[in-house]
Each structure stands twice: as C-alpha cells, then as structure tokens.
Amino acid sequence: xxxxxxxxxxxxxxxxxxxxxxxxxxxxxxxxxxxxxxxxxxxxxxxxxxxxxxxxxxxxxxxxxxxxxxxxxxxxxxxxxxxxxxxxxxxxxxxxxxxxxxxxxxxxxxxxxxxxxxxxxxxxxxxxxxxxxxxxxxxxxxxxxxxxxxxxxxxxxxxxxxxxxxxxxxxxxxxxxxxxxxxxxxxxxxxxxxxxxxxxxxxxxxxxxxxxxxxxxxxxxxxxxxxxxxxxxxxxxxxxxxxxxxxxxxxxxxxxxxxxxxxxxxxxxxxxxxxxxxxxxxxxxxxxxxxxxxxxxxxxxxxxxxxxxxxxxxxxxxxxxxxxxxxxxxxxxxxxxxxxxxxxxxxxxxxxxxxxxxxxxxxxxxxxxxxxxxxxxxxxxxxxxxxxxxxxxxxxxxxxxxxxxxxxxx
Numbered sequence: 390x391x392x393x394x395x396x397x398x399x400x401x402x403x404x405x406x407x408x409x410x411x412x413x414x415x416x417x418x419x420x421x422x423x424x425x426x427x428x429x430x431x432x433x434x435x436x437x438x439x440x441x442x443x444x445x446x447x448x449x450x451x452x453x454x455x456x457x458x459x460x461x462x463x464x465x466x467x468x469x470x471x472x473x474x475x476x477x478x479x480x481x482x483x484x485x486x487x488x489x490x491x492x493x494x495x496x497x498x499x500x501x502x503x504x505x506x507x508x509x510x511x512x513x514x515x516x517x518x519x520x521x522x523x524x525x526x527x528x529x530x531x532x533x534x535x536x537x538x539x540x541x542x543x544x545x546x547x548x549x550x551x552x553x554x555x556x557x558x559x560x561x562x563x564x565x566x567x568x569x570x571x572x573x574x575x576x577x578x579x580x581x582x583x584x585x586x587x588x589x590x591x592x593x594x595x596x597x598x599x600x601x602x603x604x605x606x607x608x609x610x611x612x613x614x615x616x617x618x619x620x621x622x623x624x625x626x627x628x629x630x631x632x633x634x635x636x637x638x639x640x641x642x643x644x645x646x647x648x649x650x651x652x653x654x655x656x657x658x659x660x661x662x663x664x665x666x667x668x669x670x671x672x673x674x675x676x677x678x679x680x681x682x683x684x685x686x687x688x689x690x691x692x693x694x695x696x697x698x699x700x701x702x703x704x705x706x707x708x709x710x711x712x713x714x715x716x717x718x719x720x721x722x723x724x725x726x727x728x729x730x731x732x733x734x735x736x737x738x739x740x741x742x743x744x745x746x747x748x749x750x751x752x753x754x755x756x757x758x759x760x761x762x763x764x765x766x767x768x769x770x771x772x773x774x775x776x777x778x779x780x781x782x783x784x785x786x787x788x789x790x791x792x793x794x795x796x797x798x799x
Contacts, residue, residue: 412543416597416659417529420547423589426618427555427582427651428639433458433632438581438620441612442630448609449492454630461623461664462633463566466574474626476576490577490625500609504591508540508600512585514539529649539599547593547692550649551586559583559639559655562662562670562677563622575631581621582635588617645674658683672700682706688716692740697769707764709751709758713737721748724777729753729794734777746772751781 424450435458442452460466477488487495516538517523523535529546535538560583571578592614594600595607602610621635640656653675654661660669671683678697681690686703691712694700704712712718718737726732732753739747747769754764770780782792 402439410533412531412597412599413533413539413546414763416543416599416705417594417649419593419596420550420589423585423593424552424554424650424652426589427551427585428559428641429582430636430639432629433621433634434619435632437615437618438623438632439787441616442623442625442632445493445616446489446625449489449496451489451492454489454625454628454629456614456630456632458632458634460634460666461566461636461668462563462578463664463668465569465622465624465631465633466568469574469624469626469631472629474629476574476624476626485549486700488576488625488627490641494577496609497613500597500606501587501591503606504600504602504610507602508543542689543594543599545591546649548586548590550651551589551642552653554641554653555586556580559662562654562672563636565670565677566668575624576626577624578607579616579623581623581633584617584620602680631661634665636662637665642674673706676702678702688703688712692716701767702766709767713751716740718749722776726781727793728754728781734781736770736774736777736780738772747775748772748780750784751772752781 427581430689435456439453439456442456446453457468459468476490480734503758506592520537523532524541524545526539527535527537529542532542546591560580563583568574579797588610590600595610598767620632622633624631638660640654640661641652641658642652642655646652652671655674656670659671661672663669671678671680673682678699681687682699683706684702686707688707691700691703691707694703707715713735718739721736721738723735726734728783729752735751737749738750748771750770752766752768754766768780768784770783774780774783776789778793785792
C-alpha cells in the first residue's frame with residue numbers, strides 16, 4: 390500500500406520515534422534554560438563574546454574587528470558618533486557590496502531558513518479542528534499524544550514563548566532607552582542574550598533530538614549560542630564592533646494565564662531593568678512607564694497623560710480611591726454590584742483632558758488577589774451611560790438589566 394502524503398510528512402524529520410512526548414518535554418525544559426539566559430543580569434563574558442563575533446567576521450571574509458565596550462545599549466549611539474563610526478563602513482573584500490553587518494545578517498538568515506526547512510515550520514495543512522484545539526488547550530506533551538504534529542507545538546511552546554518574554558518584552562523595553570536616530574547611527578542591532586528567542590529555539594530542538602542539522606548550520610548555531618549566552622546587545626560598524634554590557638538588574642513576574650512559562654517585566658518600586666551607567670526602565674506588569682508613575686504619581690500628572698496604559702498604571706500606583714478623591718472626580722451615581730455581593734459600583738465623569746468625553750466606572754474585582762484583598766479598578770465607558778449597572782453591563786456586552794441578573798462575576 391502506498392504511503393499517504395500526510396504520513397510521509399509526519400515522518401519527515403528523523404523518523405516517527407522523534408515525536409515522543411518526552412523529547413518535546415525536553416525541548417520545553419531547554420526553553421526555560423534559555424529564558425534564564427535571556428534575563429541574566431551579570432557582567433558579560435567578554436573573551437567568549439569577542440571570539441564569537443570574530444568568527445562571524447571570518448565567515449564573511451573579514452579580519453577580526455576592534456571591540457569597544459559600553460555599559461549599556463543607551464550609551465552606544467554617543468560612543469559611535471564620537472568615534473566617527475559609520476554603519477555602512479567596511480573594508481571591501483572581493484567586491485562585496487555589503488558591509489560586514491549586512492553579510493553577517495545574510496549568513497544568519499540563510500542558515501535559519503535552512504533549519505526551518507528541516508523542521509518545516511508553521512501549521513501543517515493536515516491538522517484537523519480537534520488537533521488545533523488540542524494544541525492550544527493541552528500541554529505540549531499531551532498535545533503530541535493527541536496526535537498534533539510536533540512542528541506547530543514547538544513553534545508555540547518554545548519559540549513563541551521565548552519571543553513573547555524576551556523580544557516583545559525585554560528587548561522592546563531596552564529599545565525605549567535608545568534615541569530615535571539609533572538605527573541611522575548604529576545600523577543593525579543584535580540583541581545578544583535576548584536573541585535567545587531565535588537561537589534558543591533552534592538549540593532546544595537540536596539538543597532534544599528533534600531535528601538533524603547540516604554541518605555548517607551546526608557550526609553557525611554553536612557560534613550564536615556562545616554569543617547569546619555571553620553578552621548583551623552589539624553592533625557591527627565596519628572594522629569596529631560596539632558591544633553593550635548586560636543589565637545589572639532584571640525583574641520579572643509570571644505572565645498571568647501563561648501556558649508556556651512566559652514572563653513579563655515588573656517591579657513595584659524599582660526599575661525592572663537597570664544598567665551600570667544608571668540607564669533604566671520602570672515597568673509595571675509588563676507596561677513601560679515614565680519614572681514619575683512609580684516615583685511620584687499625582688492627579689495633575691495623571692490628568693495630563695494622554696497614554697491610556699500609562700494613565701492606568703499611574704492611577705493604580707496611587708490607588709483608585711485616592712485618585713478619585715484627590716482629582717475631585719464628579720460622582721454621577723452609585724449602586725450595589727449584583728454580580729459581586731458586598732461591593733459597590735460607582736460612576737464618575739472623567740477629566741476633560743483625557744480626550745473624547747468619557748466616564749469612569751469604579752468597580753471591585755470579583756476574585757481575590759494573592760494578598761487576600763479584592764482589587765479596585767476603573768473602566769472607561771461612554772459618556773452617554775448614566776447609571777452604574779448599565780456601565781457594568783456595557784463592559785460585558787450586556788444591558789444593565791441583564792447584568793443585574795448575574796449571579797457572580799469575576
């Protein structure tokens with residue numbers, strides 16, 4: 390009997406045995422190790438980092454560069470400008486038309502493409518509705534047992550998890566420290582330890598025995614592993630590389646409802662990310678905020694803040710009850726919350742400085758926080774709503790009458 394196309398695809402890597410749940414579980418454990426590398430706060434291993442970059446230069450036909458170390462990514466643009474470095478500068482070799490940074494990027498991109506081809510990334514067309522649901526609701530090991538192909542499981546549980554925590558989280562926060570013209574001054578940025586979302590993914594599936602790679606890709610992956618584990622951000626500026634130290638502090642917390650160990654940046658009172666030169670970022674539950682939100686939130690600053698997320702963080706830092714009192718918000722109406730016995734719903738006019746006319750519904754969370762208290766929070770609602778039950782119902786897509794019939798909300 391001829392082998393079906395779907396069956397051939399399922400055995401396309403190293404044979405059906407590699408899909409054992411234990412190997413997927415091993416890849417997830419390696420993912421967690423790479424997450425720790427991505428948030429590590431300690432001095433860079435400079436000799437290892439310089440050796441890895443020098444090897445990348447050798448692979449694109451260039452001699453080892455000169456290395457200039459800076460205490461943080463924020464310090465890199467000024468140093469590059471003071472030294473007269475140009476991201477487009479290079480020493481021509483055999484009529485190459487790209488600087489070393491471009492050739493290194495091309496080299497790494499081509500290798501990733503080949504490795505992806507070996508694993509055939511993406512959601513395979515043979516997945517049915519039950520398999521798709523299993524991939525999103527079961528653990529990676531359970532999803533394999535339920536017949537979900539390994540490729541999308543690994544993409545979701547390993548690479549997407551690391552990308553969310555490190556690229557979308559840590560690297561994005563550090564990027565806020567750079568001036569708007571940083572790309573023009575520095576060119577392509579490699580994120581060092583936060584590149585674990587890519588490098589760690591390929592390393593995890595390799596170590597777990599889930600893919601066989603060709604020799605040159607293995608060698609290039611080893612170089613990237615050494616570089617990602619040893620340093621922070623870096624830039625290739627022709628014959629000179631600017632290398633940034635790792636942070637001195639990184640504070641994270643588990644992301645709520647995360648399924649694959651995603652973490653987000655947070656510290657209630659201190660910068661969630663800090664560097665030796667004093668550059669830092671305050672972050673509240675994953676949201677980057679100005680320093681004043683943590684150090685000195687006042688009704689006046691909150692009133693003038695147009696960013697909704699920053700404003701929310703500042704009010705929560707101050708406390709909704711305190712903010713309502715100090716900002717002297719006008720109370721429109723209040724009613725007992727039928728979906729949350731013992732709690733009260735209060736509807737206020739929002740400050741006119743917040744833009745379009747709004748009202749604020751002050752409510753109490755239906756579930757307990759870790760400290761045993763129920764959090765009070767505010768929700769923006771349209772200005773035409775004039776009673777708290779209608780406002781609460783609007784946030785659930787219900788009428789006020791339907792909301793009043795709720796037994797309990799969360």
